Amino acid sequence: MQVPAQFAYEKATSVDHAIALLARHGPESLIVAGGHSLIPMMKLRLADPSTLIDINGLTDLDYIRVEGDQVRLGAMTRHATVLESAVVREHFAILPDAERTIADPIVRNRGTVGGSLCQADPSEDLSAAFSALRADVVIRNADGERVVPVREFHLGPYETAVAHGELLIEVRVPIRTHTGSAYQKIERRAGDWAVASAGSVVSLDGDTVAEAGIGLTAVGAPHFVAAEAEDSLRGNPATAEAFTEAGRIAAEHCAPSADQRGPVDYKRALVAELVTRTLQRATARARGEA
Amino acid sequence: MTSIDDSRIAGVQDPSAQIHAAPETPRGYGSMKRKEDARFVRGRGQYVDDVVLPGMLHGAVLRSPLAHARIVSIDTSAAEAHPKVHAVITGETLAGLGLAWMPTLSYDTQAVLATDKVRFQGQEVAFVVADDKYSARDALALIDVEYEPLAPVIDAKTALDAGAPVVRDDKEGKADNHIFDWESGDSAATDKVFAEAEAADDQVVVTADVLYPRVHPAPLETCGALADMDPVTGKLTLWTTTQAPHAHRTLYAMVAGLPEHKIRVVSPDIGGGFGNKVGIYPGYVCAIVASIVTGKPIKWMEDRSENLMSTSFARDYHMRGEVAVTKDGRIRAVRVDVLADHGAFNATAQPTKFPAGFFGVFTGSYDLEAAHCAVTGVYTNKASGGVAYACSFRITEAVYLVERMVDIVAHDLEMDPAELRMKNLLHADQFPYQSATGWVYDSGDYPRTLQVALDKAGYRELRAEQAERRRRHEAGERVDLLGIGLSFFTEAVGAGPRREMDILGLGMADGADLRVHPTGKAVLGISVQTQGQGHETTFAQIVAAELGMSPDDIEVVHGDTDLTPFGLGTYGSRSTPVSGAATAIVARKVRERARIVAAAMLEVSPDDLEWNDGSWQVAGDPEASKTIAEIALAAHSSLELPEGVEGHLDASCVYNPPNLTYPCGAYVAVVDVDPRTGTVNVRRFIAVDDCGVRINPMIVEGQVHGGLADGVGMALMQGIAFDLDGNCLGGSMMDYLLPTSLECPSWELGETVTPSPHHPIGAKGVGESATVGSPPAIVNAVVDALAPYGVRHADMPLTPAAVWSAAQGRPLRTDLAIT
Amino acid sequence: MEITIRVNGEQVVRDVEPRLLLTHFLRDELRLTGTHWGCDTTNCGACVVRLDGVPVKSCTVLAVMADGAAVDTVEGLAHGAELDPLQEGFVTCHGLQCGFCTPGMLMTGRALLDRDPDPSPQTIREAISGQVCRCTGYENIVRSVRWAAEKEASKEEVTP
Numbered sequence A: 001m002q003v004p005a006q007f008a009y010e011k012a013t014s015v016d017h018a019i020a021l022l023a024r025h026g027p028e029s030l031i032v033a034g035g036h037s038l039i040p041m042m043k044l045r046l047a048d049p050s051t052l053i054d055i056n057g058l059t060d061l062d063y064i065r066v067e068g069d070q071v072r073l074g075a076m077t078r079h080a081t082v083l084e085s086a087v088v089r090e091h092f093a094i095l096p097d098a099e100r101t102i103a104d105p106i107v108r109n110r111g112t113v114g115g116s117l118c119q120a121d122p123s124e125d126l127s128a129a130f131s132a133l134r135a136d137v138v139i140r141n142a143d144g145e146r147v148v149p150v151r152e153f154h155l156g157p158y159e160t161a162v163a164h165g166e167l168l169i170e171v172r173v174p175i176r177t178h179t180g181s182a183y184q185k186i187e188r189r190a191g192d193w194a195v196a197s198a199g200s201v202v203s204l205d206g207d208t209v210a211e212a213g214i215g216l217t218a219v220g221a222p223h224f225v226a227a228e229a230e231d232s233l234r235g236n237p238a239t240a241e242a243f244t245e246a247g248r249i250a251a252e253h254c255a256p257s258a259d260q261r262g263p264v265d266y267k268r269a270l271v272a273e274l275v276t277r278t279l280q281r282a283t284a285r286a287r288g289e290a
Numbered sequence B: 001m002t003s004i005d006d007s008r009i010a011g012v013q014d015p016s017a018q019i020h021a022a023p024e025t026p027r028g029y030g031s032m033k034r035k036e037d038a039r040f041v042r043g044r045g046q047y048v049d050d051v052v053l054p055g056m057l058h059g060a061v062l063r064s065p066l067a068h069a070r071i072v073s074i075d076t077s078a079a080e081a082h083p084k085v086h087a088v089i090t091g092e093t094l095a096g097l098g099l100a101w102m103p104t105l106s107y108d109t110q111a112v113l114a115t116d117k118v119r120f121q122g123q124e125v126a127f128v129v130a131d132d133k134y135s136a137r138d139a140l141a142l143i144d145v146e147y148e149p150l151a152p153v154i155d156a157k158t159a160l161d162a163g164a165p166v167v168r169d170d171k172e173g174k175a176d177n178h179i180f181d182w183e184s185g186d187s188a189a190t191d192k193v194f195a196e197a198e199a200a201d202d203q204v205v206v207t208a209d210v211l212y213p214r215v216h217p218a219p220l221e222t223c224g225a226l227a228d229m230d231p232v233t234g235k236l237t238l239w240t241t242t243q244a245p246h247a248h249r250t251l252y253a254m255v256a257g258l259p260e261h262k263i264r265v266v267s268p269d270i271g272g273g274f275g276n277k278v279g280i281y282p283g284y285v286c287a288i289v290a291s292i293v294t295g296k297p298i299k300w301m302e303d304r305s306e307n308l309m310s311t312s313f314a315r316d317y318h319m320r321g322e323v324a325v326t327k328d329g330r331i332r333a334v335r336v337d338v339l340a341d342h343g344a345f346n347a348t349a350q351p352t353k354f355p356a357g358f359f360g361v362f363t364g365s366y367d368l369e370a371a372h373c374a375v376t377g378v379y380t381n382k383a384s385g386g387v388a389y390a391c392s393f394r395i396t397e398a399v400y401l402v403e404r405m406v407d408i409v410a411h412d413l414e415m416d417p418a419e420l421r422m423k424n425l426l427h428a429d430q431f432p433y434q435s436a437t438g439w440v441y442d443s444g445d446y447p448r449t450l451q452v453a454l455d456k457a458g459y460r461e462l463r464a465e466q467a468e469r470r471r472r473h474e475a476g477e478r479v480d481l482l483g484i485g486l487s488f489f490t491e492a493v494g495a496g497p498r499r500e501m502d503i504l505g506l507g508m509a510d511g512a513d514l515r516v517h518p519t520g521k522a523v524l525g526i527s528v529q530t531q532g533q534g535h536e537t538t539f540a541q542i543v544a545a546e547l548g549m550s551p552d553d554i555e556v557v558h559g560d561t562d563l564t565p566f567g568l569g570t571y572g573s574r575s576t577p578v579s580g581a582a583t584a585i586v587a588r589k590v591r592e593r594a595r596i597v598a599a600a601m602l603e604v605s606p607d608d609l610e611w612n613d614g615s616w617q618v619a620g621d622p623e624a625s626k627t628i629a630e631i632a633l634a635a636h637s638s639l640e641l642p643e644g645v646e647g648h649l650d651a652s653c654v655y656n657p658p659n660l661t662y663p664c665g666a667y668v669a670v671v672d673v674d675p676r677t678g679t680v681n682v683r684r685f686i687a688v689d690d691c692g693v694r695i696n697p698m699i700v701e702g703q704v705h706g707g708l709a710d711g712v713g714m715a716l717m718q719g720i721a722f723d724l725d726g727n728c729l730g731g732s733m734m735d736y737l738l739p740t741s742l743e744c745p746s747w748e749l750g751e752t753v754t755p756s757p758h759h760p761i762g763a764k765g766v767g768e769s770a771t772v773g774s775p776p777a778i779v780n781a782v783v784d785a786l787a788p789y790g791v792r793h794a795d796m797p798l799t800p801a802a803v804w805s806a807a808q809g810r811p812l813r814t815d816l817a818i819t
Numbered sequence C: 001m002e003i004t005i006r007v008n009g010e011q012v013v014r015d016v017e018p019r020l021l022l023t024h025f026l027r028d029e030l031r032l033t034g035t036h037w038g039c040d041t042t043n044c045g046a047c048v049v050r051l052d053g054v055p056v057k058s059c060t061v062l063a064v065m066a067d068g069a070a071v072d073t074v075e076g077l078a079h080g081a082e083l084d085p086l087q088e089g090f091v092t093c094h095g096l097q098c099g100f101c102t103p104g105m106l107m108t109g110r111a112l113l114d115r116d117p118d119p120s121p122q123t124i125r126e127a128i129s130g131q132v133c134r135c136t137g138y139e140n141i142v143r144s145v146r147w148a149a150e151k152e153a154s155k156e157e158v159t160p
Helices: A015-025 A038-043 A079-084 A086-091 A094-099 A113-119 A125-132 A227-233 A240-253 A264-286 B015-021 B037-041 B077-081 B091-097 B133-140 B187-199 B245-256 B282-294 B304-310 B359-363 B395-413 B417-424 B446-457 B459-474 B535-547 B575-602 B628-635 B697-716 B769-785 B800-807 C022-029 C085-092 C102-115 C121-127 C139-158
Strands: A008-011 A029-032 A051-054 A064-067 A070-074 A136-141 A144-149 A154-156 A167-174 A179-186 A196-205 A208-217 B057-063 B069-075 B085-090 B101-103 B109-111 B124-130 B144-149 B178-185 B203-212 B224-229 B236-240 B263-266 B298-301 B317-326 B331-341 B370-378 B481-490 B510-516 B522-526 B554-557 B609-612 B615-618 B621-627 B651-655 B664-674 B679-690 B748-751 C002-007 C010-015 C048-051 C054-057 C070-072
Touching: A008 A015, A015 A029, A015 A051, A015 A136, A015 A167, A029 A038, A064 A086, A070 A086, A070 A113, A079 A094, A079 A113, A086 A094, A094 A125, A094 A179, A094 A196, A113 A125, A113 A167, A125 A179, A125 A196, A125 A208, A179 A264, A196 A264, A208 A227, A208 A240, A208 A264, A227 A240, A240 A264, A264 B800, B037 C085, B037 C102, B057 B133, B057 B282, B057 B304, B069 B124, B077 B085, B085 B091, B085 B133, B085 B282, B091 B282, B101 B245, B124 B133, B124 B282, B178 B187, B178 B359, B187 B203, B187 B317, B187 B331, B187 B370, B203 B395, B224 B282, B236 B245, B236 B282, B245 B263, B245 B282, B282 B298, B317 B395, B331 B359, B331 B395, B359 B370, B359 B395, B395 B417, B395 B481, B395 B769, B417 B446, B417 B481, B446 B459, B446 B481, B446 B664, B446 B679, B446 B748, B459 B481, B481 B769, B510 B575, B510 B628, B522 B535, B522 B575, B535 B554, B535 B575, B575 B609, B575 B615, B575 B621, B575 B628, B575 B651, B621 B628, B664 B769, B679 B697, B679 B769, B679 B800, B697 B748, B697 B769, B697 C139, C022 C048, C048 C102, C054 C102, C085 C102, C085 C139, C102 C121, C102 C139, C121 C139
Parallel strands: A008 A051, A029 A051, B057 B298, B236 B263, B331 B370, B522 B554, B679 B748, C002 C070
Antiparallel strands: A064 A070, A070 A167, A136 A144, A136 A167, A179 A196, A196 A208, B057 B124, B069 B144, B085 B124, B101 B109, B178 B370, B203 B317, B224 B236, B224 B298, B317 B331, B481 B664, B510 B522, B510 B651, B609 B615, B615 B621, B664 B679, C002 C010, C048 C054, C048 C070
């Protein structure tokens, strides 16, 4: 079996402790949460931290709670917890839709929301779902906290707004009325990374789209967002034709690359189809029809 | 051994005389819980990596990152300086011992550790020995190899082009990448039928290019070995993941020049084989050499990427099929041209006289006037291919080709594929049937087997549902399309008659030893090796049935060359056809010996005894009878025995099969295809198998289940493509996808039973039937679903991208990287 | 570093390298070789054990991350000579062939039955979907878990 290279190990006992440990151990130190992206990369020796700072002891970051008009998820919330959360299901059907497709049930027992976002894999599903939801993340450092919109969080593949010495501690998702959401992923097999996925959030004002959020993954969409397709919907009637057109626009503006999951034309076709389908589903949910 | 007349023992002299000997309802047969499971469910199995020896060191292999490159230099000094490293072995070290190259199972050579150049990505370059496996891997990073990259040969279709780089320039005078040409069937007779078909108004020739892509068996346990050369006794004990421990022992004796009686190969519990564990891999040889060099036991286990990238692949057959057929659906002849990609070393495991394995059965289950195939093997810069993957020596490719072609004929003639098959299948009264390529099919009732499958599937209702879905699809609804796919396969398993079949000169016969202890319990030694097939149960049942014993009273010993008789091992579905026959016969030998002892006990002539319900009984006097247990005790007692019986019941035998056995089956796959996303859901799978007499039906069904899952994998997701630089794109389980519980439906099985007339118990072997039969059913179903898009063929694996692309009329080439 | 883990109910203390994977800690340090491994990429599930009751892939957990936790492996499943109903189910329904995936399947199956005593076949399929079996085609594993669920339900009826 492949095994990691040597490293030093520290257990963080609090968020501040974790931040202090990062400062002490310098830029070659890394945070490990669930470890289900990082440890495989260490086994392949694609990641080689000098020190691993384990934050699994920070159980105070494992929560899902409603605060005001937001649902807040602690960074150490496991995927399995999100999938089973009644609060999440009530407000954001897109999240269990997406979670159900992330890796497999055993991995979801261990992998965390914060870990997935910070890994910033260009094919990661929660990044697209949270982008569609226009969530914010909270980043803590030695000087305090800052709130960053998810749509500004990803700087590129495997790169985020979390600087060294900082810790992502929370995701905040706004609760909106008259809103529905949905997610669909195409994969070659259960548990595979996405060929392409789309998530949609539709807020209705009567039969008009008051606001739309469309997240895409694995197709090179900047910040996991189909912004032009969202623009095409905002303020316009929520019709099947509009959703088809939004799918077409999203397909046109994304930038997939060919790999063993498929050629570019196929991935674009999937974006068009999945955006259309998830918009329809989200709208039906907003209307209480599904 | 005693001097009793072996000719009295049914089946020994002429196994084909045993047609009538198969017991109708044999005692001992039937579903029973497996004896081996007690240890497995407790986590007490013992696989190679579970074996630990005192002072054991660990090996790791450094592999080439490039597909084709000259080795300029290898600097091992930093690795050797690592405090936990004991030795670093390179090709140069091995060359000094004459072991840098080893023979393959196909009379080719293969580099153990590269000396001149590397020929595929993942090839073995150096072997590190360290205190523990973590340090061994650390040390790999300290070896500095300088490579001079060379242009690789990746696309098999260009391997024979003039000017193509030569993969095997190590071979004296080799100037191209050609390995062999092989043909089967009557070329002239076949061409004549095709010429007639082309000329006649009422006939057509149907042609298609069909790829069976490269796949890997990927057993859950990777390959590995623990080599322990005892410097005092000079005896090498090798615990290793092998499906053929005896053959491996002999090959090590040949390769390493070690005396064969000083080699003990132990194949403990094996975590699945599927053909992957037939060959000898460089890592095993390195572990042996390292043990000799260091005087310590050396363990080496592959990681998953090493397993997927370097051990033998299967398939990789580019086939052009042609069928001459009358317009009313009478198939007259089949002609096939194959380009076979064997990778960098021809390490194919198959009988010597069959360089394309048993591909000659490509005539399938049909009564043809003529058939011919031509196969050309080529070298490429890929891992050596051609080994089995539950394929019965290339029957997988043959069946896929003919079953795909039959569906293409049905498509072109606008006929129902079930009707077309019914029209052409062999009938029960045609057996034994000699095929157009010379294979003698032993028995079967194909139309009945197909009918059982069609009835079980509800074929007509499915077609009605399909028509309705197509109507809605054409009306513009977003609806999944329904696909129904059939396959009918005939396998040829149980290699084989030793005159025809050998591997590196070793005839493919298998032995069995049966020892009966004084208290009537028995130990059976067999030369085949379970990798999950349940030999410890099934083989005990065979003995139990023959001797009137409980299977629980029979211990089956296998996988240790010091304890078992010689034989060629378990692959090609040969355990039951060959070793199962040996087991039945050795039990009959014991029974016959017991008859003589029983006669002495009962003070009658052996001729006065009859075998009845597990006892030797005086004819006409049921009170005067002796069970095997009673006889065994007497045979070891002070009872005065007749002349020629020395005092126990033990016996041994070797079984040389008179013919192969020919299991068959009819499969129906039902799939839902979303044409807009290309996703395929296997809704149902109906499998009706005829493998002759079933010893343990539960185990038979388990074998079929596993093969069906394999079929789902190969048809829909398992595939190993290469980019044009020779990078393997299926080198981990993230990239080489194996089916999970969610892609597999709840299998629906059925059976017909046509005993093999020449096998002592009428059994035929079933281990690979489903792996052979299921891929064409699934592909036929997907292609059938896509009929509204005009799709006639698409190559495996039918990933969503491949399905969608086929529907767009732009089918993917699945052996190369998608661009 | 020194770690303390409760393995199958017994406290063990060992000094380990931080990089030691939990799989290797169990197999090499404790000689509990029932836990297998089959890949490097967290895909195959041959290494599944329970960490504080939750099934995890032990090839992707460092032994040091399990410090202070309880780990349960296949070796702790039977109660002395008496098999767990799930083990019995696997034997009865031919839920295993080569036996290599079996320990992981058993640990996941046991965790499933502990939270859902009456899982549907589809629920079982979802629960084991992160674990590869190359032999059984999964159907008999599903049946084995169902068998155990029914056996446990019938036991509870007798002794409420």
